[in-house]
Amino acid sequence: xxxTRWLTAGVLCAALGLTACGGSDNGGGGDAVAVEQIGAxxxxxxxxxxxxxxxxxxxxxxxxxxSLDPITLRNGNGDIFATELVYQGLVRSDPTGKTQDxxxxxxxxxxxxxxxxxxxxxxxxxxxxxxxxxxxxxxVKFTLDRFGDPKINQVMSVVAGGYGSSKVVDDKTVxxxxxxxxxxxxxxxxxxxxxxxxKKAVEADEKAFFKKPYGTGPYMVDEFxxxxxxxxxxxxxxxxDGKPYLDKIRFNFASDSNSRMLAVKNGQAQxxxxxxxxxxxxxxxxxxxSLQKAEVPLFVGMWMNHQRKELADKNVRQAxxxxxxxxxxxxxxxxxxxxxxxxxxxxxxxDAPADQVPPYAYDVNKAKELMAKSGFPDGFSTTLQYPAGYxxxxxxxxxxxxxxxxxxxxxxxxxxxSAEVTDRFNKSDYDLTFPYAQFTSDVVVPDEYATFVAxxxxxDNFFTHWDSGEIGDMVAKxxxxxxEAERAKLWPEIQKAMLxxxxxxxxxxxxxxxxxxxxxxxxxxxxLGADHLEDSWMASQTAAKx
Amino acid sequence: MLGYxxxxxxxxxxxxxxxxxxxxxxxxxxxxxxxxxxxGSRATPESIAFAREQLGLDDSLLAQFWAxxxxxxxxxxxYSLTLNAPVAEVVGQRVEPSALLIxxxxxxxxxxxxxxxxxxxxxxxxxxxxxxxLLTTFAFAMPAFWVGLMLALVFGLGLKWFPVSGYETGIGxxxxxxxxxxxxxxxxxxxxxxxxxxxSLIEVLKSEYVEAATSRGLSPRRxxxxxxxxxxxxxxxxxxxVNLGLLxxxxxxxxxVFQIPGLGSLLLQSVQRRDYEIVQAIAxxxxxxxxxxxxxxxxxxxxxxxxxxxGR
Numbered sequence: 001x002x003x004t005r006w007l008t009a010g011v012l013c014a015a016l017g018l019t020a021c022g023g024s025d026n027g028g029g030g031d032a033v034a035v036e037q038i039g040a041x042x043x044x045x046x047x048x049x050x051x052x053x054x055x056x057x058x059x060x061x062x063x064x065x066x067s068l069d070p071i072t073l074r075n076g077n078g079d080i081f082a083t084e085l086v087y088q089g090l091v092r093s094d095p096t097g098k099t100q101d102x103x104x105x106x107x108x109x110x111x112x113x114x115x116x117x118x119x120x121x122x123x124x125x126x127x128x129x130x131x132x133x134x135x136x137x138x139x140v141k142f143t144l145d146r147f148g149d150p151k152i153n154q155v156m157s158v159v160a161g162g163y164g165s166s167k168v169v170d171d172k173t174v175x176x177x178x179x180x181x182x183x184x185x186x187x188x189x190x191x192x193x194x195x196x197x198x199k200k201a202v203e204a205d206e207k208a209f210f211k212k213p214y215g216t217g218p219y220m221v222d223e224f225x226x227x228x229x230x231x232x233x234x235x236x237x238x239x240x241d242g243k244p245y246l247d248k249i250r251f252n253f254a255s256d257s258n259s260r261m262l263a264v265k266n267g268q269a270q271x272x273x274x275x276x277x278x279x280x281x282x283x284x285x286x287x288x289x290s291l292q293k294a295e296v297p298l299f300v301g302m303w304m305n306h307q308r309k310e311l312a313d314k315n316v317r318q319a320x321x322x323x324x325x326x327x328x329x330x331x332x333x334x335x336x337x338x339x340x341x342x343x344x345x346x347x348x349x350x351d352a353p354a355d356q357v358p359p360y361a362y363d364v365n366k367a368k369e370l371m372a373k374s375g376f377p378d379g380f381s382t383t384l385q386y387p388a389g390y391x392x393x394x395x396x397x398x399x400x401x402x403x404x405x406x407x408x409x410x411x412x413x414x415x416x417x418s419a420e421v422t423d424r425f426n427k428s429d430y431d432l433t434f435p436y437a438q439f440t441s442d443v444v445v446p447d448e449y450a451t452f453v454a455x456x457x458x459x460d461n462f463f464t465h466w467d468s469g470e471i472g473d474m475v476a477k478x479x480x481x482x483x484e485a486e487r488a489k490l491w492p493e494i495q496k497a498m499l500x501x502x503x504x505x506x507x508x509x510x511x512x513x514x515x516x517x518x519x520x521x522x523x524x525x526x527x528l529g530a531d532h533l534e535d536s537w538m539a540s541q542t543a544a545k546x
Numbered sequence: 547m548l549g550y551x552x553x554x555x556x557x558x559x560x561x562x563x564x565x566x567x568x569x570x571x572x573x574x575x576x577x578x579x580x581x582x583x584x585x586g587s588r589a590t591p592e593s594i595a596f597a598r599e600q601l602g603l604d605d606s607l608l609a610q611f612w613a614x615x616x617x618x619x620x621x622x623x624x625y626s627l628t629l630n631a632p633v634a635e636v637v638g639q640r641v642e643p644s645a646l647l648i649x650x651x652x653x654x655x656x657x658x659x660x661x662x663x664x665x666x667x668x669x670x671x672x673x674x675x676x677x678x679x680l681l682t683t684f685a686f687a688m689p690a691f692w693v694g695l696m697l698a699l700v701f702g703l704g705l706k707w708f709p710v711s712g713y714e715t716g717i718g719x720x721x722x723x724x725x726x727x728x729x730x731x732x733x734x735x736x737x738x739x740x741x742x743x744x745x746s747l748i749e750v751l752k753s754e755y756v757e758a759a760t761s762r763g764l765s766p767r768r769x770x771x772x773x774x775x776x777x778x779x780x781x782x783x784x785x786x787x788v789n790l791g792l793l794x795x796x797x798x799x800x801x802x803v804f805q806i807p808g809l810g811s812l813l814l815q816s817v818q819r820r821d822y823e824i825v826q827a828i829a830x831x832x833x834x835x836x837x838x839x840x841x842x843x844x845x846x847x848x849x850x851x852x853x854x855x856x857g858r
Binding site (some may be wrong): 255 | 590594626630709
């Protein structure tokens with residue numbers, strides 16, 4: 001048995017001694033520092049001292065929290081970011097966001113068997129839930145069994161694939177058996193559906209517990225008013241010394257982006273998420289505010305239906321890639337904060353940088369040559385569906401219509417309500433589509449998306465009907481290879497092959513853009529975009545305290 | 547009078563049943579699967595099948611409608627998949643902010659609309675009358691979301707008299723957080739009030755009994771308030787009750803701009819997510835409110851004016 005061990009908050013990969021895991025070693029394009037202050041304001045200048053305790057932070061959030069039960073996700077990031085404050089998994093995504101690696105969470109030691117099918121977790125010494133009860137192996141087994149049950153874990157049952165069973169070895173040790181090796185298993189259990197919940201309280205009255213839940217995270221829910229706000233108070237039993245700093249956090253739900261920006265300008269809120277790209281320049285000029293951009297696996301994915309003979313033609317798809325003027329799209333729509341992708345998927349761990357896997361260059365002549373070589377030298381007509389009522393899809397559709405038009409592809413734009421776009425996508429009733437208004441990966445490793453697109457016959461390779469051939473086999477090998485170093489070698493080959501085939505098109509990698517007052521310090525965001533407010537503090541509290 | 551009341555009540559039941567059928571059919575016929583919407587792309591077919599079974603979505607449309615109606619009659623509005631909570635609980639929490647907002651907006655529309663109408667009717671086709679008509683045309687044409695944002699910019703961000711968004715309970719909290727939204731919402735209706743009342747006032751002021759009152763030497767103010775207004779306000783009351791539906795519709799936008807956790811924002815979200823149960827419940831509540839108010843208006847008129855209840 002291969003024994004691996006790590007200490008409090010130590011980086012898992014470093015402790016594992018895996019060279020391919022660290023920041024520079026894998027050379028991953030997406031592995032750079034995830035959070036960057038942009039704009040004239042820059043980083044808050046008051047934040048140079050040591051963190052101080054106290055204060056209330058009001059966060060104006062575009063996505064409402066609808067469920068505080070991490071396994072019954074109901075509203076994407078609205079739920080995820082709230083549960084990230086309250087609970088933790090056995091392992092966690094690096095909370096600083098500086099790497100895409102995993103660090104210890106509820107567990108502080110891990111053994112993995114050589115066949116990659118048995119994981120033995122040792123719980124952190126003295127770790128407690130918010131109510132003071134110790135976390136036991138029973139709680140972990142209870143949580144993971146919920147995770148593995150598709151009737152309970154309805155929303156994320158895909159990431160629980162391969163889970164077998166859990167066994168309580170002793171009070172602090174749990175042994176997890178997988179049905180087959182799942183290389184991304186630790187990443188899969190680092191996210192919300194596997195967040196550790198207290199067995200006793202959930203079994204006693206599940207509905208009541210999840211109205212005002214607590215876990216091992218830095219905060220506990222104090223009040224949850226649907227459609228309005230959720231407030232959190234400090235977890236007095238939190239295990240990281242001195243954290244969290246803030247006494248109280250309040251998420252105000254504000255679906256309207258103008259209302260959110262007004263709330264921050266007015267001082268009614270100290271942070272707001274989802275800054276509309278169209279307002280970046282205006283907010284940049286405000287000296288009282290800081291804009292913050294976080295690279296996350298969010299992308300503008302344009303899906304193609306290979307049942308249409310034109311789109312099944314590789315020359316046509318490559319021509320489309322070359323016909324896209326991404327620089328113009330980035331400047332015109334995303335105000336320059338987007339990143340030109342060198343993958344058909346969002347930026348993920350193990351991605352090779354652009355000098356190894358170059359992105360498609362904007363080259364109309366090359367695109368025309370490819371069209372001439374294709375089965376459709378005279379061009380063709382097609383449709384592009386996109387969701388109505390979102391920031392940028394309409395403008396983007398118009399630019400794409402114009403850019404594809406230049407190589408003889410006539411695009412008819414079809415604007416629909418987002419539920420209908422998704423519905424038609426699920427029924428393969430589309431030519432080109434932007435199927436989801438927010439298209440993100442749930443995990444930082446490519447296993448989820450690569451499997452969806454290249455190795456999922458039951459959903460027709462994510463409704464593309466793409467004949468993935470050899471690439472499907474490469475993905476299958478990648479997702480079942482437990483060795484990190486080996487995976488880091490396998491992925492760039494897949495990334496390159498997929499980009500060459502271009503079964504779908506990644507138009508742009510897009511960051512999350514937040515805005516916060518100069519008083520707010522330590523706004524870390526992990527590689528998945530979740531705020532780690534246990535690190536946040538208010539500079540104004542320094543003055544308030546001697 | 548009793549016969550009239552029974553007749554109107556029977557009609558109200560038919561209207562509400564029709565509304566329930568229409569809402570049910572529209573929600574079920576538009577494309578978009580509720581389970582797919584809620585569970586998303588990371589759910590396995592097994593999970594989706596289980597959720598569909600839980601919700602009874604595999605039953606026939608008729609069976610689903612029957613289940614909805616028979617439960618609704620007993621007060622059971624069902625369980626919301628998208629919010630993972632009983633519909634009655636979710637909807638119940640959202641009634642108060644919406645009802646207060648709409649009540650406050652009605653008040654604003656009356657307080658703004660009636661004086662404008664009186665001033666305009668004082669000298670029909672005078673300069674003031676034209677100015678008011680121009681103003682109300684502008685006010686009516688301005689979209690509510692824009693008016694709301696402008697009010698938030700000026701009175702929230704600029705003057706800091708009110709918060710830019712949010713909702714607080716209690717009298718003070720309500721005045722702080724609902725004033726700007728109520729003005730936004732009430733402004734549209736006040737233009738309707740002003741214009742309806744103006745034309746009926748002008749009509750009434752021309753009638754013989756007003757002439758008689760004036761020739762008896764009553765002051766113009768007394769003629770207007772005591773004599774003309776009483777008769778002229780009737781059509782305005784009808785217009786107000788008819789436009790309650792309009793107000794409910796606009797409240798969806800206003801609630802979104804000011805982040806008020808009311809029924810409007812819940813309705814919008816539930817339509818987008820295809821939450822059949824919640825949409826049906828809100829449609830029923832809003833429909834009942836409109837029917838009840840128009841019934842009450844009719845009854846008030848019938849008790850005052852015999853022509854109404856005798857159907858002449």
